[in-house]
Amino acid sequence: MTTEPLTETGRQSHTFKAEVQQVLYILAHSLYTDREIFLRELISNASDAINRVQFEMLTNREVRDPDLEPQITIEVNKEARTLSISDTGIGMTADEMVEHLGTIAQSAARAFVKQAGEGAKQTASEIIGQFGVGFYSVFMVADKVTVVSQSYRPDAPAAMWESSGGDSFTVGPATRERRGTTITLHLKEDATEFADPWRIEQIVRRHSNYVAFPIMLDGRQINARTAIWRKAPRDVTNDEYNGYYRQLTLDSQPPLSFIHISTDAPVDLHAILYIPSRRERGILERRIEGQIKLYSRKVLILEEAKDLLPAYFRFVEGVVDSEDLPLNVSRESVQSGTAGGSPVMQRLRKTLTGRLHKELNELAERDPEKYRTFWKEFGPFIKEGIATDYEHRNDLLKLLRVQTTKSGEEWITLATYKERMIPGQKEIYYLMAASRDAALSSPHLDPLRARDIEVILFTDLMDGFMLSGLREYDGLRLRNIDEGDLDLPGEVERPAPAINDEQFTALAERIAAILGDRLKEVRTSRVLRDSPARLVADEAAFGREMQRIQQVLGQEVQMGPRILELNPAHPLIAALAQRAASNPNDPLLKLAAEQLYDNALLIEGLHRDPAAMAPRILQLLELAAGVNTPQA
The missing domain is CATH 3.30.230.80 (Ribosomal Protein S5; domain 2)
Structure with a gap:
């Protein structure tokens, strides 16, 4: 912003910065609807000015006109085509006018210009006030604006600011008897409706009815005022x-x-x-x-x-x-x-x-329908509270909603889950996954489905943060079903193995060699029924919940070695065992081992680079179609 020398009247001309000029141009030429918003912005500014002087007077009695009643006054003149709004607020000096009325934060100006330029005939109420440009909305309806202000400081002279919305404004001395500010709008020809008292009253009632100070028009208070x-x-x-x-x-x-x-x-x-x-x-x-x-x-x-x-x-x-x-x-x-x-x-x-x-x-x-809307929008905040506010955790747990293997699209409470537990069940079982579909296809569910046990499905990244501090509910332990030592209620018949111990051991050793230090152990599963394999957590492993917290924070997930459990009754595992027995270096074994491991990570939402699986999947498809044979 540049400054010109003083004129004979003592007024000084200033040039708006380029970004301010862009804002003014858009306000004057590109926003076509809801122009009445300018009055809301001026009243809001006036109310803020009164609040500021009241706050100042709490600790400072050296204020000009300390007994001045708080009030906002609007005057209109149809013949002169003007509208004025006055307040008894804190006022401004000439320097403050330059600072507050002559500049806009550069970042805010850029954001405003970007948003306003993204669509034609945008609604002014959607963007005015969001970027600190509320005062400048006057140029939607005025071709000239004059501001006269008297500061609360006893020794500060009154000042005047004036602009026609072009590339400059002027600031100079003025005369004003009492503390406060008067903004006078010289209305455009197509904005004469805003010189109509009835129209002004309707706008005030719509947008500013509960401003805490009286808004006067033609000697009448037109807002409710009573907060x-x-x-x-x-x-x-x-x-x-x-x-x-x-x-x-x-x-x-x-x-x-x-x-x-x-x-x-x-x-x-x-x-x-x-x-x-x-x-x-x-x-x-x-x-x-x-x-x-x-x-x-x-x-x-x-x-x-x-x-x-x-x-x-x-x-x-x-x-x-x-x-x-x-x-x-x-x-x-x-x-x-x-x-x-x-x-x-x-x-x-x-x-x-x-x-x-x-x-x-x-x-x-x-x-319940409204609460479902609430949970969809604000559920992560409640989960945050469960993790961080121990004092109110019981109250927050009442607000928690979860989906389960039996709830379908509905959300239920933990109390409802507890009511539906099977006889002998002493723990609340949950599963963490990348999505609901991934969770429902998880091999971890095999033994619980066989026993008709309901499982909570946690698929939100905030769930890990919540579970890091939530270990029990109403005396029941929360248990992640990816643990290898689950002691489940009820007995179910285990499927008969399709391979003998020697064949299983040979396959397990080969897979362990392929996957190396990514695994702690390869062992027979005691619980799998319909799935070929699963990754289970070791007691000493880094917490799975904390891994998801790392994801929320955008940090690299540090995964310790897992235990791979294989289902000896599954046809895929039996076929792989037979191939391992006939040829331990069969290239298909490497492809299969890598894919089984990646599938498990993907379902749990912990795979770092799912796209990296694509070439391997293509090789497996080519092999299945008989296109070629993988090379060792």
Whole structure:
């Protein structure tokens, strides 16, 4: 941004940076719908300015006009084709105008230009405000904008900023009696609707009805002003809850559920917490973390209070207000949970967390379909909580949903699994795999299917993280069925071996030599029935759950040697044993051994390079078709 010399009026001209000019051009010429969003952005900025001065006054009484009432005023003039919005907020100096109104973060500008350029006639509400360009939305409706501001600093002179949305703006001295800012829009010919008081009132009610400060138009307050979270829940309609959620999040979809808390014990608390219907809040909004706004006695003290809820509830949106938070508490102490705010913050956190657990469990009972939607979107967060929050683990386990070998497409609770256990079963059995289909084809299921034992199928990468800290449920041990020493309830008839011990030993030794240090041992399986082989874990092996955590973190998976169990009753193993007996160096044995090993890794989701199997599979197909004979 370049600066020109002062003019005779004391005003100085500045040139916008190239990326800002691109943003302004798009706003003025390329966004055709929802132009009314500019007013939402200006009101939001005005509200923020008032919040900022109120927060400043908590610790600083040397503020210009300390008794000035918080208020936002809108004035329209049809004849002059102007719209003005004034606030009694913190105000700006000339230097602050250059900083705040003359620049946009370069990364944000680039992102905005990219998104706006990806499609024609995009909806302004989908992209305005996401990249820090909210103020500049005025150029969708105005061909000139004038800003006059008086800073809260007693010794700072008033200043004026003006631009026609081209490549430059000017800043200079101005006259203003009271603290605050007035933005005047000189409307374009096709934007005269925004000089109509009725139209302005409709926009305010739609987008800014619950702004905490009075919005005045023609001497009347046109917004509800009474914060929705300060009302009794019985006095708020579903439309009002949904409307406030849209204003809070800009999400076009209604929330899945919400909690409205209004109580004075054990802590004064007025809050609304929303559970969104999806992780990504809109077409272009990619964030998956919500924001909890924290108020102390109706004064916003923290835009994003991360410590008010456990980390695994970070998808929740909402607002929290408490009379018990001291007004002189600093934002830093609130966020870190230190100083005077600590006991109150702990009580707030405990109350909010408990209510969220209660609401989610009740949602599962009263509306299973909605809860399935919740689980699909936010299940990984609950699994994270099970792994990390021992204090609330029992509550979180009630929220856990799993699929099993008997559940089909349905999701069931661990309590339901326990109810369906067979007589004599004393453990909860689970299997980890890359996908549901892979799990259902796993050889590990052979002995459990034979006994009609239900098995939980864990196929999400977060499952490994959860299971690393979850060893039992309601007195029952969770047992991975890839372990080699399973002691299963019930007796089943074992199929008769198709080869003798000598033949099996010869094959086992040959496969062990082929696979080398990837295996600890090759042995006869006591449990396999329909599958030729399986890889089982050694007690001393690195935890399978931890291997999946490494995958989540993008780290190299360090796999220790496994035990390969072969089924001597399976026709494939019998045929390979016969080939090994007639020719221990038969090239087919190497192909088969490698493929059996890779198949086992693939099913478990631990294969590092599945594409590497392709040449070997082709060789096996050619051999089966009689095309050629593999070479040793």
